Amino acid sequence: xxxxxxxxxxxxxxxxxxxxxxxxxxxxxxxxxxxxxxxxxxxxxxxxxxxxxxxxxxxxxxxxxxxxxxxxxxxxxxxxxxxxxxxxxxxxxxxxxxxxxxxxxxxxxxxxxxxxxxxxxxxxxxxxxxxxxxxxxxxxxxxxxxxxxxxxxxxxxxxxxxxxxxxxxxxxxxxxxxxxxxxxxxxxxxxxxxxxxxxxxxxxxxxxxxxxxxxxxxxxxxx
Amino acid sequence: xxxxxxxxxxxxxxxxxxxxxxxxxxxxxxxxxxxxxxxxxxxxxxxxxxxxxxxxxxxxxxxxxxxxxxxxxxxxxxxxxxxxxxxxxxxxxxxxxxxxxxxxxxxxxxxxxxxxxxxxxxxxxxxxxxxxxxxxxxxxxxxxxxxxxxxxxxxxxxxxxxxxxxxxxxxxxxxxxxxxxxxxxxxxxxxxxxxxxxxxxxxxxxxxxxxxxxxxxxxxxxxxxxxxxxxxxxxxxxxxxxxxxxxxxxxxxxxxxxxxxxxxxxxxxxxxxxxxxxxxxxxxxxxxxxxxxxxxxxxxxxxxxxxxxxxxxxxxxxxxxxxxxxxxxxxxxxxxxxxxxxxxxxxxxxxxxxxxxxxxxxxxxxxxxxxxxxxxxxxxxxxxxxxxxxxxxxxxxxxxxxxxxxxxxxxxxxxxxxxxxxxxxxxxxxxxxxxxxxxxxxxxxxxxxxxxxxxxxxxxxxxxx
Numbered sequence: 001x002x003x004x005x006x007x008x009x010x011x012x013x014x015x016x017x018x019x020x021x022x023x024x025x026x027x028x029x030x031x032x033x034x035x036x037x038x039x040x041x042x043x044x045x046x047x048x049x050x051x052x053x054x055x056x057x058x059x060x061x062x063x064x065x066x067x068x069x070x071x072x073x074x075x076x077x078x079x080x081x082x083x084x085x086x087x088x089x090x091x092x093x094x095x096x097x098x099x100x101x102x103x104x105x106x107x108x109x110x111x112x113x114x115x116x117x118x119x120x121x122x123x124x125x126x127x128x129x130x131x132x133x134x135x136x137x138x139x140x141x142x143x144x145x146x147x148x149x150x151x152x153x154x155x156x157x158x159x160x161x162x163x164x165x166x167x168x169x170x171x172x173x174x175x176x177x178x179x180x181x182x183x184x185x186x187x188x189x190x191x192x193x194x195x196x197x198x199x200x201x202x203x204x205x206x207x208x209x210x211x212x213x214x215x216x217x218x219x220x221x222x223x
Numbered sequence: 224x225x226x227x228x229x230x231x232x233x234x235x236x237x238x239x240x241x242x243x244x245x246x247x248x249x250x251x252x253x254x255x256x257x258x259x260x261x262x263x264x265x266x267x268x269x270x271x272x273x274x275x276x277x278x279x280x281x282x283x284x285x286x287x288x289x290x291x292x293x294x295x296x297x298x299x300x301x302x303x304x305x306x307x308x309x310x311x312x313x314x315x316x317x318x319x320x321x322x323x324x325x326x327x328x329x330x331x332x333x334x335x336x337x338x339x340x341x342x343x344x345x346x347x348x349x350x351x352x353x354x355x356x357x358x359x360x361x362x363x364x365x366x367x368x369x370x371x372x373x374x375x376x377x378x379x380x381x382x383x384x385x386x387x388x389x390x391x392x393x394x395x396x397x398x399x400x401x402x403x404x405x406x407x408x409x410x411x412x413x414x415x416x417x418x419x420x421x422x423x424x425x426x427x428x429x430x431x432x433x434x435x436x437x438x439x440x441x442x443x444x445x446x447x448x449x450x451x452x453x454x455x456x457x458x459x460x461x462x463x464x465x466x467x468x469x470x471x472x473x474x475x476x477x478x479x480x481x482x483x484x485x486x487x488x489x490x491x492x493x494x495x496x497x498x499x500x501x502x503x504x505x506x507x508x509x510x511x512x513x514x515x516x517x518x519x520x521x522x523x524x525x526x527x528x529x530x531x532x533x534x535x536x537x538x539x540x541x542x543x544x545x546x547x548x549x550x551x552x553x554x555x556x557x558x559x560x561x562x563x564x565x566x567x568x569x570x571x572x573x574x575x576x577x578x579x580x581x582x583x584x585x586x587x588x589x590x591x592x593x594x595x596x597x598x599x600x601x602x603x604x605x606x607x608x609x610x611x612x613x614x615x616x617x618x619x620x621x622x623x624x625x626x627x628x629x630x631x632x633x634x635x636x637x638x639x640x641x642x643x644x645x646x647x648x649x650x651x652x653x654x655x656x657x658x659x660x661x662x663x664x665x666x667x668x669x670x671x672x673x674x675x676x677x678x679x680x681x682x683x684x685x686x687x688x
Contacts, residue, residue, distance in 0.1 A: 014491040020498050027502070059542065064483065066546040089490055089533060093558055094541050094551045116529050119497035119522045121505040145558050 001146055006132045009049060010035040011042040011056040011068055012087070021055070021118070028125050039071035046075050046082070050131035053109075053132050058088040058095060069095055076110075085111035085131045087118070100136070100216055111137035111173070130173045135214055136157040144168070146218070158200045166193045171215040187188035249438045263326070267438030269378035270325040274441070278371040281311075312356075312363035316449050319362070326620055332352035334358075334451035355455060355566035358484030362448040370441065374596055377437040384430040389424030391416035426536060466645070468577070471642045475577040482540040485532065493529045497522055502520045540580065549582045550572050553604060556587050560602070560618070562594050573664045574613065581643050582606070582615055582663055588636045589617035589659040597621025597657055612645075615661040623655030 008030050012018040015037075024033045034045035038061035046054060054075060057067040072084045086099060096112040109131035115141065118124050127137045147168050159167065160216070169179045176194070180187045194211075201217050244250040250263035258264065320331040334355035338345045350356045449457070500522040507515035545550035550568040557564035574582070586604055593602045601623030606615045625633075626649075637647045645663035 014487065014495075016495050017491050017498070020495055024498060024502060060485070066542075087488060089494075089536075090542050091533070092337060092555060094543060094555060096546060115494040116497060116526045118494065119501035119504075121501040124501070 004106060004129060004132060005029050005031060006052040006083075006128065007031050007033050007049065008047045008053045008055055008128075009033060009042065010052040011037070011039065011045075011054070011060060011071070013037045013057065013060040024118070024121070024124075026129075028121075030128070033209070039067035042068070042071050043075065043118070046079065051082075053083040053128065055084060055087060055128075056086045057087060058090060063211065066095070069099065073099060076102050076108065079108070081108050083109035083131045084110075085128065085137070086111075086115065087113055087115050087117045089115055091139060093142055093145050096138055096142045096146075100138075104200070105135055108135065112139055112142060113137060114139045114141055127173060135173055136211070138171045138215070140168075140172050143171045146171075159197060163193050163197050163200075166190060167197055167214060169216050170194065170197075170211055177217075245329055246329075247435050247442065251435055251439055253419070256430070258435060259428050259431055264435050266325050267435040268377065268381055268431075270322070270436065270438050271374045271441070271470050273322065275374035275378045278374060280368060281367060284514060299418045308363045308367065309360060312349075315357040315363050315366055318448050319445050323442055323445050326438050327446075331446065331450045332456070334449070334455050336458060337463075338457070355451065358448045359421075360648075362445070365444070367447075370444075373437055373441050375555060378435050380430050380433055384423050387419050387426065390425075391420055416455075417486045425437075443606050450479070462553070467642055468644070471577045471581075475580050478540045478580070479545065480536050481577070482536050482542070485539075486542075488531055490529065493525060493532065497525045497529065543649060544579060544583050549579050549606065550588075550624070551584050552583050553606070556583075556590060557604065560589075560594060562597075562599055563601050564590060564593075565601070565603045568604065568615070570608065570613065572667045574663075575668050577643050578613070578666050580647075581639055581645065582613060582661065585636055585640060585647070585659075585661040586615055586617060588632055589661075592623065592625065592632065592659075593617065593619045593657070596625060597623075597655070597656075599655075609667050612662045613664070614664050617659040619655070620659050621655050621657055622653075622663040623651045623657050625649060625657050626652035 008025055010018060010021055010032055012021060012035070018037065020034050022035050024034050033049040033051055034041075036042050036045050040062070042054065042056060045051075054072060055121050058066050058069045066187070069086060069088075072086060075082055076084055084099070086095070088095065099110060099112055111127055111131040112138060113127060114123075117127070130137050134206045147164065165183060166179055169182055174182065176187050176190045180190045183190070194214075197214055201214055203214060203217075224679060244253060244261070244263065247263045247267050248486065250258050250261055317333075320333070323331055335353060338349050370432045387663060500518055504515050504518040504522060507518055541552050541555070543555055548570065550566070550570055553568055556567045557566045573579070590602060590604070593599050597619045599619035602619040604615070604617050606613060608614075633647075633649065640661055640663065643666075645661060647656070648660040648661075650660070652659040
């Protein structure tokens with residue numbers, strides 16, 4: 001596994017889970033500079049340590065509402081390069097979209113994953129890696145929900161079913177190789193599909209991170 | 224507040240001539256002939272007789288004074304009598320309300336309000352402040368003075384007539400001396416005796432009629448003093464409504480508590496387990512044995528349980544509803560719906576949790592019915608504030624013909640809507656379209672802790688940044 005090391009601030013109010021995550025991240029070479037249990041602590045820790053990635057739960061003290069998510073969005077507003085990975089129990093498209101839209105103008109990576117995914121350690125670490133290097137990772141559950149919602153909407157309607165499938169996997173943060181394997185096609189085919197998605201969405205090469213933009217277009221296509 | 228239940232409880236004295244009388248007053252109004260062939264005179268007599276039987280000793284005891292009262296000075300005696308009256312007022316009133324059924328089949332409700340808080344003090348204050356208590360007190364005074372006279376006169380009236388009829392037959396068995404002396408008329412000859420019997424029989428209908436009149440008067444007096452007034456009924460309905468709202472709020476809080484407990488407990492533990500299994504799996508994966516596969520299986524099973532648990536918790540109370548309100552939560556339901564749903568809900572403020580919850584579950588049930596029964600190709604959900612109500616509409620382009628009594632789901636939904644004081648309408652002509660309309664009272668949250676959260680929280684919630 002190509003392993004870059006990241007400096008991580010972790011926010012999770014459940015003690016056992018927090019400790020477990022710290023152990024897991026350390027075990028695979030990341031440095032957890034702070035592990036906090038509420039949103040205020042999260043803001044302070046980011047202020048103090050300027051980490052590469054924030055890993056946070058959605059619901060945590062003090063309000064036990066969506067404090068973690070809001071704190072993460074606020075932090076992204078303030079530190080554009082900060083990568084944020086939200087770990088949650090809620091496969092809520094609303095939360096995922098809010099998170100993505102908050103990162104529109106910042107370069108840092110974004111992730112919205114169900115906590116279940118921590119169990120698939122290799123994939124989880126890959127997600128950390130992708131978020132840490134500026135990529136976007138959206139939980140497949142959320143993606144499929146969105147896919148169903150957007151099926152009949154512009155500009156998604158312009159895509160072929162195959163292209164939609166590719167885009168969905170892209171939104172999950174999968175590489176071309178993984179997408180090819182998942183859809184049982186060759187990598188050049190995937191690349192061709194992606195090119196045609198960019199074309200249909202009107203994304204030129206100057207637009208920068210076209211993959212993220214495509215995913216955003218995909219997620220944001222208004223009903 | 225216009226409530227049909229009040230109207231039902233206000234009694235109607237007017238009675239159609241051919242209807243079966245519900246009380247002796249109505250029986251009386253139907254004329255002597257019908258009255259005398261009915262059971263009402265008997266019931267009236269029984270009513271007065273029971274009253275005389277119980278009230279006489281009590282009245283005697285109170286008015287003549289018990290021994291120890293007699294030894295007290297005059298004002299103290301009065302005080303003791305009054306105190307006794309106060310003590311017996313409520314139980315006597317309760318018994319009298321119950322006893323009224325002998326001459327009036329329509330039950331008299333309890334005029335007292337149920338105390339909102341426990342404890343003797345609260346109860347006492349409530350009772351002292353109630354007009355009903357003082358009416359009962361007034362009744363108790365009448366019960367020991369005036370009413371026994373009415374009861375007694377009724378009983379005597381009947382007694383005299385019965386004696387007139389029966390005396391000649393009883394006389395040979397018991398030596399009563401000269402039997403009856405009416406003025407100057409000494410009844411002794413068989414002819415006289417026969418005349419007495421005839422006189423008694425002739426007076427019998429009159430006595431029956433008079434007894435009924437007395438009973439009507441007494442019953443009216445009881446109603447006047449002991450039945451709840453309309454204002455008291457309204458107060459009771461209001462109290463009931465309030466308690467129902469409190470109950471709904473309590474259920475809502477309970478749902479949230481269960482959701483929170485499951486989330487913070489079982490769900491997190493399971494995630495911890497999945498994570499541990501994941502690490503173990505990862506370790507084993509390096510040593511080329513089938514143990515990694517076993518652990519992977521265990522992890523996948525745990526993930527399955529977690530997914531089920533997530534659905535369960537979502538069904539109890541979705542977190543998004545708490546965090547973002549009805550519109551966002553309904554949009555999420557629409558996302559999951561196999562039938563395409565267009566959502567257009569505009570709610571400026573956050574509503575109280577109980578109303579939000581009912582609104583959400585109403586739309587969810589409505590959409591579930593669309594999917595299950597309507598064969599619709601599309602559905603639309605709208606939500607607007609119309610005057611002081613939140614009006615939600617779920618419309619589909621399906622086959623229609625849905626009936627509220629058809630499904631237990633809709634019935635349960637109607638009950639739930641009613642609990643928060645809302646209404647549910649289903650318009651579904653055969654051939655469609657089906658429209659489900661839910662009207663809920665617009666009750667907003669004014670406490671800061673539950674203030675609406677918006678997407679762009681950064682400006683508002685700078686303390687959090």
